[in-house]
Amino acid sequence: MYSGTMGTQEPRGTEQPRGTQERLIRSTQELLWERGYVGTSPKAILERAGVGQGSMYHHFAGKSELALAAIRRSAEELRQSAEECLGAPGTAYDRVSAYLLRERRVLRGCPIGRMTQDRDVVHSPELRRPLDELFGWLQGRITEVLAEGQRRGELADGLDPAAGAAAVAAVVQGGYVLARAAEDPAPFDAAVQGVLALLAAQRTPGTATAATTG
Amino acid sequence: MYSGTMGTQEPRGTEQPRGTQERLIRSTQELLWERGYVGTSPKAILERAGVGQGSMYHHFAGKSELALAAIRRSAEELRQSAEECLGAPGTAYDRVSAYLLRERRVLRGCPIGRMTQDRDVVHSPELRRPLDELFGWLQGRITEVLAEGQRRGELADGLDPAAGAAAVAAVVQGGYVLARAAEDPAPFDAAVQGVLALLAAQRTPGTATAATTG
DNA sequence: GTCTATATATAGATAGAC
DNA sequence: GTCTATCTATATATAGAC
Numbered sequence: 001m002y003s004g005t006m007g008t009q010e011p012r013g014t015e016q017p018r019g020t021q022e023r024l025i026r027s028t029q030e031l032l033w034e035r036g037y038v039g040t041s042p043k044a045i046l047e048r049a050g051v052g053q054g055s056m057y058h059h060f061a062g063k064s065e066l067a068l069a070a071i072r073r074s075a076e077e078l079r080q081s082a083e084e085c086l087g088a089p090g091t092a093y094d095r096v097s098a099y100l101l102r103e104r105r106v107l108r109g110c111p112i113g114r115m116t117q118d119r120d121v122v123h124s125p126e127l128r129r130p131l132d133e134l135f136g137w138l139q140g141r142i143t144e145v146l147a148e149g150q151r152r153g154e155l156a157d158g159l160d161p162a163a164g165a166a167a168v169a170a171v172v173q174g175g176y177v178l179a180r181a182a183e184d185p186a187p188f189d190a191a192v193q194g195v196l197a198l199l200a201a202q203r204t205p206g207t208a209t210a211a212t213t214g
Numbered sequence: 215m216y217s218g219t220m221g222t223q224e225p226r227g228t229e230q231p232r233g234t235q236e237r238l239i240r241s242t243q244e245l246l247w248e249r250g251y252v253g254t255s256p257k258a259i260l261e262r263a264g265v266g267q268g269s270m271y272h273h274f275a276g277k278s279e280l281a282l283a284a285i286r287r288s289a290e291e292l293r294q295s296a297e298e299c300l301g302a303p304g305t306a307y308d309r310v311s312a313y314l315l316r317e318r319r320v321l322r323g324c325p326i327g328r329m330t331q332d333r334d335v336v337h338s339p340e341l342r343r344p345l346d347e348l349f350g351w352l353q354g355r356i357t358e359v360l361a362e363g364q365r366r367g368e369l370a371d372g373l374d375p376a377a378g379a380a381a382v383a384a385v386v387q388g389g390y391v392l393a394r395a396a397e398d399p400a401p402f403d404a405a406v407q408g409v410l411a412l413l414a415a416q417r418t419p420g421t422a423t424a425a426t427t428g
Numbered sequence: 429g430t431c432t433a434t435a436t437a438t439a440g441a442t443a444g445a446c
Numbered sequence: 447g448t449c450t451a452t453c454t455a456t457a458t459a460t461a462g463a464c
Contacts, residue, residue, distance in 0.1 A: 020429080035333050038253045041457055053459090054430050063458070109331070116394040117323070117331040119249050131395040139392070139401065160411060166392065166401050167385055167408030174388030178353070178380065180330040181345040187353065187380050194381030197374060198412035234447080255439055266449050267441085273447090277440070431464075439456075446449075 021059045023049040028070035033111040037067055037118040037127075064120075068127055074111045075134040086141050092149025093203055096142060096168060100192045106185035109176040139165045154207045164199070171195045235273045237263040242284035247325040251281055251332040251341075278334075282341055288325045289348040300355050306363025307417055310356060310382060314406045320399035323390040353379045368421045378413070385409045 027048035031040040042063050046056045060066040085099040112134050121127045142165035149155040175188035241262035245254040256277050260270045274280040299313040326348050335341045356379035363369040389402035 036250070036252065036331060038250070039333060042459080043457075052431050054432080054462095057459075058429060110391075113388075113391045113395075114331050116391045117250060117328050119253060122394055122397065128395070128397065132397070135392050135395045135401070139404075156415075158411075158415070160408065163404050163408030163411060165408070166389075166404035167406075167412065170385045170388030170392055170401075170405035170409075171381055172384075172388060173391040174327075174384030174386060175380075177324075177327045177330045177387040177391075178349050178384055180336055181327075181342070181349045183336065183342065183346070187349070187384075190353075190377050190380035191384035192381075194374065194377030194379070195384075195409070195412070197372075197377060198381065198409070198416070201370075201372070201415055202412070256441080257439075268444095268448050268450080271441070429464105432462090434461075435459085437457080437459105439454100441453085443452075444450095446447105 020049070020051050020055050024051065024056060024059060024066060025069050025073055028066050029074050029111065032067060032070055033074070033108065033114065036114060037121050040067075042066075064124065064127065067121075068130075071112070071115060071121075071127060071130045075130040078110075078112055079134060079137060082138060082141070086145055091154050091203075091207060092145050092152070093154065093199060093207070095145050096199065097196055099142070100168065100172065100196060104188075106176065106179045106188045107183065109180060110173060113173045113176065135169065139169050141165075142168050153204055156202045156204060159202050164202075168195060168199075234263070234265050234269050237265065238270055238273060238280060239283050239287055242280050243288050243325065246281060246284055247288070247322065247328065250328060251335050254281075256280075278338065278341065281335075282344075285326070285329060285335075285341060285344045289344040292324075292326055293348060293351060296352060296355070300359055305368050305417075305421060306359050306366070307368065307413060307421070309359050310413065311410055313356070314382065314386065314410060318402075320390065320393045320402045321397065323394060324387060327387045327390065349383065353383050355379075356382050367418055370416045370418060373416050378416075382409060382413075 024045065028040070028045050031044055031048065035044075040063075042053070042056060045063075045066065046053055049056075056066070060069070081102070082099060085102055086095050088095055088098060090098070112131055115121045115127075115131055121131070139162070143161045146155060146159065146161035146164050150157060150159065150161065171191050171194075175191040178187035178191065179185050181187075238259065242254070242259050245258055245262065249258075254277075256267070256270060259277075259280065260267055263270075270280070274283070295316070296313060299316055300309050302309055302312060304312070326345055329335045329341075329345055335345070353376070357375045360369060360373065360375035360378050364371060364373065364375065385405050385408075389405040392401035392405065393399050395401075
């Protein structure tokens with residue numbers, strides 16, 4: 001049985017090869033990102049992790065339990081990464097802009113968004129939950145940022161924060177799709193520029209770039 | 215060998231069960247949509263089509279050739295469907311709005327967008343080409359519509375048509391992702407409303423709803 | 429805990445009868 | 447053109463030795 005993503009034993013600090021369980025989770029994260037759930041075999045996982053089959057089935061009951069740990073981990077990493085941009089100081093526009101423009105390896109796509117195209121994942125309540133939670137959090141967080149911008153007088157009152165937030169989140173996920181179809185990051189960048197320009201038009205006069213209006 | 219999507223023989227008009235080859239393409243379209251390329255087995259295809267294994271390998275060299283025919287067909291159907299909205303009369307905003315609001319079975323996602331998450335598809339130049347062409351066409355077509363709106367004086371000159379078009383296309387694809395993560399069409403609808411509201415703010419004063427300005 | 433068999437089902441395709 | 451064997455490789459997991 002899988003003994004929990006966080007629990008039992010934290011890295012000792014001087015743990016060299018980082019532990020079998022940890023390596024299994026990491027290689028599963030990578031493979032799910034590259035190949036999706038159905039395209040990822042237990043064999044590929046243990047080969048990339050450099051462990052034997054017995055080890056894998058000792059730490060995890062099977063493929064789906066390992067995938068659950070990997071998906072949770074990826075979602076948490078993504079959440080932290082987004083929060084670094086969205087929680088930074090600056091105007092609402094600046095923070096959303098930072099989120100949209102942060103360095104991404106566009107052609108690799110989103111490790112969590114990708115999972116929504118995997119039948120076995122969305123059909124499993126357990127596996128789907130981390131996706132739902134991450135994107136729910138993300139939209140909520142962007143909504144907060146936009147609403148705060150309105151309260152501060154940076155953004156037009158007519159803007160619907162929740163709808164704007166959904167559009168921003170969708171542009172990122174859809175940008176990946178367009179970029180992968182073209183095998184070129186350009187459509188992603190264009191979509192981001194497009195939504196940013198539309199959002200910029202919602203700024204109130206005088207909210208140019210840096211407004212330290214607490 | 216597969217003898218071409220369009221060619222050799224068109225439906226006779228009174229052809230009852232529609233032909234083995236046609237049934238194979240249709241069931242492949244469905245399965246690729248539901249399960250993706252890697253998740254679709256030849257066995258599943260022929261079972262859904264109701265034909266034997268020999269028939270399938272008689273008409274198509276293998277899975278990838280069949281997938282190519284199915285993907286081309288789906289892309290063409292999608293193109294026609296989009297053109298019905300984007301080529302309709304009305305203001306640029308109305309036409310883009312019609313495209314964004316047309317009836318979609320949101321939780322099923324986009325049959326072509328889905329393929330971008332399939333490693334075997336994007337790594338195959340032949341299989342990826344129809345995706346590239348469809349999304350390239352789509353963004354170009356929306357760009358035209360927006361640019362035309364500007365020329366007609368309906369939309370603000372400051373709007374970048376190509377970036378706006380990329381954003382619109384991305385919102386649709388990303389909307390599917392958010393909706394599937396939530397197992398609920400609501401995020402899709404919210405994203406569409408969000409981008410439409412932002413676009414509406416680009417309309418010039420006096421271009422309310424129906425402007426028959428030829 | 430980790431390893432090497434072993435086992436069953438399916439994937440993807442070929443061969444050859446009708 | 448269509449069908450039923452047949453075939454090899456892999457997916458996913460279990461068993462049991464060390």
